[in-house]
Amino acid sequence: MSDDAPDADADPDSIDTDADSDLDPVERESELRALEAAVGDQLADAEGLLLCTDFDGTLTGIVADPDAPEMRPGNRESLRSLAGREDVAVAVVSGRALDDLRSRVDLDGVSYAGNHGLELAHDGETTVHPVAERQASEIRAVCEAVEDRVGDVEGCLIENKGVTATVHHRQADFNAVPEIRAAVEEVVEEIAPDRIHVSTGKAVVELAPAVPWDKGRAVSLFREDVPETWTTMYLGDDTTDEDAFHAIAPTGVSIHVGDEETAAVHRTPDPDTVERFLRWLAEDGVGRLGSADR
Numbered sequence: 001m002s003d004d005a006p007d008a009d010a011d012p013d014s015i016d017t018d019a020d021s022d023l024d025p026v027e028r029e030s031e032l033r034a035l036e037a038a039v040g041d042q043l044a045d046a047e048g049l050l051l052c053t054d055f056d057g058t059l060t061g062i063v064a065d066p067d068a069p070e071m072r073p074g075n076r077e078s079l080r081s082l083a084g085r086e087d088v089a090v091a092v093v094s095g096r097a098l099d100d101l102r103s104r105v106d107l108d109g110v111s112y113a114g115n116h117g118l119e120l121a122h123d124g125e126t127t128v129h130p131v132a133e134r135q136a137s138e139i140r141a142v143c144e145a146v147e148d149r150v151g152d153v154e155g156c157l158i159e160n161k162g163v164t165a166t167v168h169h170r171q172a173d174f175n176a177v178p179e180i181r182a183a184v185e186e187v188v189e190e191i192a193p194d195r196i197h198v199s200t201g202k203a204v205v206e207l208a209p210a211v212p213w214d215k216g217r218a219v220s221l222f223r224e225d226v227p228e229t230w231t232t233m234y235l236g237d238d239t240t241d242e243d244a245f246h247a248i249a250p251t252g253v254s255i256h257v258g259d260e261e262t263a264a265v266h267r268t269p270d271p272d273t274v275e276r277f278l279r280w281l282a283e284d285g286v287g288r289l290g291s292a293d294r
Helices: 025-044 073-083 098-105 130-134 136-150 174-191 215-223 239-248 271-283
Strands: 048-053 088-093 111-114 119-122 125-128 157-160 165-168 196-201 204-209 230-236 253-257 266-268
Touching: 025 230, 025 253, 025 266, 025 271, 048 073, 048 215, 073 088, 073 271, 088 215, 088 230, 098 111, 098 119, 111 215, 119 215, 125 130, 130 136, 130 204, 136 157, 136 165, 136 174, 136 196, 136 204, 174 196, 174 204, 196 239, 215 230, 215 239, 230 239, 239 253, 253 271, 266 271
Parallel strands: 048 088, 048 230, 088 111, 230 253, 253 266
Antiparallel strands: 111 119, 119 125, 157 165, 165 204, 196 204
């Protein structure tokens, strides 16, 4: 577990709400060691690793203010170390806009998928899904209409991310959430019923172009550029990460962060254990690559 505790005088919007799970420290340690052992066995059968990870709730905690999350320094160092190896490729996959994601991660030699994969920065090129780019005006119109209807609800925040949008309600009163969600669905039905898809996540409502694209497809694109003898690992905590878990099954290393129902094979309780796991992966885990043939 991290030794860092929230400052009593810190801004509550910047404090990780998922920093600790309810597990007993001994049980947490035992589960982490079991995860390392299981992943180590899978790495032994591969010649290289494509490591893909979500951002919010995985490399950071989930916080009340969506502008507040910062990647934990230990995670940045682990990813930098991993990305510097010839037998490892690293990608960060997020619902955040690409520019926002890149500025928060701030690492060279890493691929990025923003807006759930609709924006990609990979191999020195940046691409945007053409349909999503064309529908940006409708996303903007929906955001404006939702703002008119529920923008004055305390704790409701509408975030236009260009080709997608997120309506945050983590800071809203629990009783106001149905009103917020209903307003989003009504607006989409009025403006672009067949062209914008509505989904929910952790205290958010997501708006995206109704195109067959998701985090799983982004991960599959990254997989095309690594050797077939490599394995793929994905870490994530939210419902949108389930597509990535399915995409790398059955041979990939899927790790869900949290205790929710998941398609992932492995799990770890919270961002604290993610940080420790990534440190192990960078310092010891990747040393297991290809060891089954030695």
